[in-house]
Amino acid sequence: MATAVLRNSQMSEAEWEARQQLASCYRVFDMLGWSEMIYNHITLRTPGEEGAFLINPFGLHFSEVTASNLVKIDIDGNKLDDSPYPVNRAGFVQHALFHRHLPDAHCIMHTHTTAGMAVSSVEGGLRPINFYACNFIGQIAYHDFEGVTVRDEEGTRLMEHLGEKRMMLLKNHGILVMGRTLPEAFIKHWALQRACEIQVATLGMGTPIEISPEVVAVHQRDLHMAQVPGGPGKADFEAMVRLVDKIDTSWRN
Incomplete structure (x- = not known):
């Protein structure tokens, strides 16, 4: 593979594959x-390295992220490679907390999309008024806004409010999702973002039609029957990467 020449000779094949997957995800998000300018984060655990994960270099736009310029850090914030780029503390503190304490949080995504911030900024948060919202009713945690997430002591409350859930609307702030794989986290974020977009549009039109808890339960029970084999989000994410490749393949480097 032509781009492999840019891989450090000491880097495992598994890490390089993880870097390419994460870099492609940043391009898909863009x-x-x-x-969101040079802000927000998607992090991914480094395969085979306890307590290590990959994060975007602070100062670069999502469209500039590549496999080789991702920064590898440990859960204490120490860089584990020779990257010349810093890491945004506002991203590290929150993501490291979940990577440290949640074995199933392999990939974590946090964004400040307009729709995500809007829905997180109203009483009641996400409401059962559209197809995508029904995917998540009862599965979303909420955490009150405490300012920019740079203080370690906020972690106790974040973990308490998250509980057993793996999706959160940070009030007045935005979307936070976690997945056992990157594609799983991606499809969760995509569907939650769609739910928020549709809620914003619906509430601008009039009184929404609330979907009953009984129908929500049936919807969530049967949702797996509408998924493509291969694992949650796998086919969806691969389709988005193919679209990115039609625009720019530099993320592979």
Whole structure:
């Protein structure tokens, strides 16, 4: 593979594959309009390395992230490679907390999309008024806004409010999702973002039609029957990467 020449000779094949998957995800997010200047984060555990994960270099736009410029850090914030880029503390503190304490949080995504911030900023948060919202009713945690997430002591409350859930609307702040795989986290974020977009549009039109708890339960029970084999989000994410490749393949480097 031509781009492999840019891989450090000491880097495992598994890490390089993880870097390429994560870099492609940053490009997918940018293509979908989920970039926020040089802010927000998607992190991914480094395969085979306890307590290590990959994060975007602080100062680069999502459209500039590549496999080789991702920064590898440990859960204490120490860089584990020779990257010249810093790491945004506002991203590290929150993501390291979940990577440290949640074995199933392999990938974590946090964004400040307009729709996500809007829904997180109203009483009641996400409401059962559309197809995608029904995917998540009863599965979303909420955490009160305490300012920019740079203080370690906020972690206790974040963990308490998250509980057994793996999706959160940070009030007045935005979307936070976790997945056992990157594609799983991606499809959760995509569907939650769609639910928020549709809620914003619906509430601007009039009184929404609330879906009953009984129907929500049936919807969640049967949802797996509408998924493509291969694991949650796998086919969806691969389709988005193919679209990114039609625009720019530099993320592979």
